[in-house]
Amino acid sequence: MTENKSNDPANDSSRRTFLKYMTMLGAAAVSVGVLRGALQNIAPAISGITGGFPTMQLVDSSGNPIKTTSLVVNNPQIVTFNYPLQSDPSFLLRLGDSSNNDKVINPVSVPASPGFPAFTSPGGTGPYKSVVASSAICQHLGCKPPAIRFHPPSASSYPGKIHCGCHGSTYDPYNGFSIITGPTVHPLPNITLNWDSTSDTYSVTGMLGPTIYGQPSDLSGGTPFPSGTTKTTVTSEVP
Numbered sequence: 001m002t003e004n005k006s007n008d009p010a011n012d013s014s015r016r017t018f019l020k021y022m023t024m025l026g027a028a029a030v031s032v033g034v035l036r037g038a039l040q041n042i043a044p045a046i047s048g049i050t051g052g053f054p055t056m057q058l059v060d061s062s063g064n065p066i067k068t069t070s071l072v073v074n075n076p077q078i079v080t081f082n083y084p085l086q087s088d089p090s091f092l093l094r095l096g097d098s099s100n101n102d103k104v105i106n107p108v109s110v111p112a113s114p115g116f117p118a119f120t121s122p123g124g125t126g127p128y129k130s131v132v133a134s135s136a137i138c139q140h141l142g143c144k145p146p147a148i149r150f151h152p153p154s155a156s157s158y159p160g161k162i163h164c165g166c167h168g169s170t171y172d173p174y175n176g177f178s179i180i181t182g183p184t185v186h187p188l189p190n191i192t193l194n195w196d197s198t199s200d201t202y203s204v205t206g207m208l209g210p211t212i213y214g215q216p217s218d219l220s221g222g223t224p225f226p227s228g229t230t231k232t233t234v235t236s237e238v239p
């Protein structure tokens with residue numbers, strides 16, 4: 001004859017103890033989940049990037065690689081891409097002379113600025129060594145395009161300069177994005193570009209110079225790209 005264990009008082013007691021522990025365990029798990037969610041909401045946005053600057057290919061809005069022919073010499077439009085964070089607009093310039101012929105941009109030493117050492121701007125890349133890039137966030141108080149933009153050499157105001165309309169800072173893209181006039185006390189952070197001569201394509205690989213305005217580091221303090229992003233889109237806007 002089979003014994004009915006459900007009527008055994010000792011067995012009932014151990015089952016109640018087991019259920020009690022399971023209930024406590026469930027409550028603890030819920031608490032941990034709530035706590036983690038709360039912490040994620042409180043924590044400042046930080047970059048998911050680890051191990052240094054990402055390499056990202058420059059592409060157009062259709063996802064096709066940017067080639068030299070995609071870039072207009074002395075383009076009067078504002079040409080930007082986001083790097084190294086999704087919330088960081090950056091300038092992409094194909095620089096030319098006053099006749100709109102490509103101009104070779106040589107490496108240049110950019111002087112130290114408060115809190116940051118001097119650095120060597122890498123100069124231009126591409127087949128004519130005329131393509132350069134920098135942060136498009138003004139180093140004075142953080143104005144972004146279109147308030148800050150490049151004025152081509154043929155422009156009537158600020159020819160050949162990057163000018164910020166917020167308080168008048170000007171930068172020299174032909175010389176490492178160095179300061180021409182304040183109130184900024186920092187040059188624009190330079191972005192390093194890699195040009196693949198075989199495919200005529202461009203990638204961004206890192207940054208040089210002072211930290212992007214308003215961020216504790218270039219890789220934190222803004223909105224990061226989703227993990228695994230390998231491309232960044234170049235866009236143009238009419239000033």
Ligand code: FES
Binds near residue numbers: 138142169
């Ligand atoms: S924010 Fe650009 S000059 Fe002040």
